[in-house]
Amino acid sequence: MQLNITIKGVERVKAQLEALSGAQLREASAKALTDTGYQVKRDMQRELTQRFDRPTPFILRSPKVFPATPDKLQVSIAPTYQSQFGTTGGKIGVDPQQVLQAQEFGGQRRDKRSEVALRRAGILPNGFQLAIPANPFPGSEDGYGNIKGPFLVQLIAYFQAFGEQGYRANMTDKSRANLARGGTAARLSKVAGPQLGRRYIVSYGKMRGGARVTRKGEADMRASNLAPGIWAVLGATGAVVKPVVMFVRKGTYKPRIDLDSLGKSAATQDYLARRLRFRIRQAAEALSV
Known part of the structure; x- marks a missing residue:
């Protein structure tokens, strides 16, 4: 003004x-x-x-x-x-x-850079944006209802969703293995959040007709029963699954401030x-x- x-x-x-x-x-x-x-x-x-x-x-x-x-x-x-x-x-x-x-x-809010990266990688469907779950994944929330920047970077790197200019930031198979064992690598120890052994999976619920095939060609049948979003499978047995970020349809905001x-x-x-x-x-x- x-x-x-x-x-x-x-x-x-x-x-x-x-x-x-x-x-x-x-x-x-x-x-x-x-x-x-x-x-x-x-x-x-x-x-x-x-x-x-x-x-x-x-x-x-x-x-x-x-x-x-x-x-x-x-x-x-x-x-x-x-x-x-x-x-x-x-x-x-x-x-x-x-x-x-x-x-x-x-109207609708503009996509964040993390959403653009995940959509470009084919992970976030068109017409959807990211939302933090009602019970945030431990260590992922910044205290203001948002996902921490470093945590989002980890997710994008895990799914190798950085573009050509940022390809060096993408996780290697060795880095993902370290994360699954508990994040012992020096690089991962700097990432915000508890160092729980975990791997991430993507669920589309019933949106794409059932279980999603993982990067290693595994069909995780539980994924079809989970709400659309990125989930963390914790521990060696994978018995615990927690939501990380959810995929929600783009909403339309009403004016709230002037x-x-x-x-x-x-x-x-x-x-x-x-x-x-x-x-x-x-x-x-x-x-x-």
């Missing part, structure tokens, strides 16, 4: 206003706009906390203020990394504005007027010193 300044409601500082030059007034106005931008940022963060269950720190930190200047009396507040503002840094590849878009405007309205609210306009009067008085007092 963007805020522009309108010089009005400053009758109470008329004397100080008359003492300022055009350049001094523009500088005071730029400071007032920037002050208001940071207030809107705080309002955004409060709105995200109230509307969502356990929003991640990345999303809460995402609103950024791009200050006004005397030459450009406009402040921008954007929950995103936006290179057109001339900034550097940010978590490139994950745009929080895209994450929030479905929540603000409704961040743009924060900048247009009466409270924001009142705050801007108060900060403008303060910055005008401050500039006038500096002249009298």
